[in-house]
Amino acid sequence: MEDKRSLGARTLLFPTPALVVGSYDADDRPDVMTVAWGGICCSKPPSVMVSIRPSRLTYANIMLHRAFTVSVPGAAHVREVDYIGQVSGRDADMFAVTGLTPVPAGSVHAPYVGEFPVALECRVTHVVDLGAHTLFVGEILDVKADATALDSEGKLDIEAIGLVTYIPGLERYFGLGPSLGKAFEVGKAFRSG
């Protein structure tokens, strides 16, 4: 064990996801933004959290409609994910620029990205102002997935999809690495029972 050095108060955690949040504005125009501050936060009801600055169009949209989607990209769309993270829907039609397709969610009033392999449809249940960001909790009402994103057993085919992870502190995206083993199995070596 090494002695550790202090780096100060920083948002240094890895991996983080690269998620695209979809919403409609007041005129029902589809908007998207990329967030790395997000993740699953409850198993029952199944819920996801995303943190968004109040200055963002997406913030206003979610406050208005109390609904959003989370589109989960595969590795093929890292350029689109990065672009969507750079531009505001107030300044550009990101769907037109990227050629991605806004698809109306079936269970909430929000659009998802048709070309991404997986999308979560969410109804806002909690809004928590944390400072620079507001944390939105969304109950996941449905998950939509491409058939090609699933294997023959209906499980996620992560090797076909690839993934995009964002590493804070490096500001760099990485893809899927090797399997490190099955959860609830690889740690069994420590159990004496």
Added chain:
Amino acid sequence: MEDKRSLGARTLLFPTPALVVGSYDADDRPDVMTVAWGGICCSKPPSVMVSIRPSRLTYANIMLHRAFTVSVPGAAHVREVDYIGQVSGRDADMFAVTGLTPVPAGSVHAPYVGEFPVALECRVTHVVDLGAHTLFVGEILDVKADATALDSEGKLDIEAIGLVTYIPGLERYFGLGPSLGKAFEVGKAFRSG
């Protein structure tokens, strides 16, 4: 673009992290648990969220001391991470079993895992009951890192560390994959300016 199929209300999002939350019990015994429901949730104050079931010892500990750590493992410790996710501190001394070392955090009353490359020291700022899980927001007061986890510029050396990501729906851990490019750069191709 394929037509999507509906998978129902599920916590299907990727990647998620595999984080080890450290806390002290009422007798100041160090406890750890693994969580995948967590992530950065605010830039200012820098904050991290972890979701924990109220039945867990860690829940009681955090409610008591209003403090926790988040130890971020490298790929070398996936077996320990998995074991810590299977066992309760009420039933086993996970530090003794794994040989990992509880190190008192400098800025809060909670222990981190000395052998993991990075640790976040957190003071609880928000507690949100979501149902099966309670979401804790912790302000990150300090980050501790091994010198060998940083490169010569003081940036995270993610290739030296490796990472552990957990993929819900597969219940499998994966390591670091290839770089997919620099954030705020790979998407520039879509910008006409």
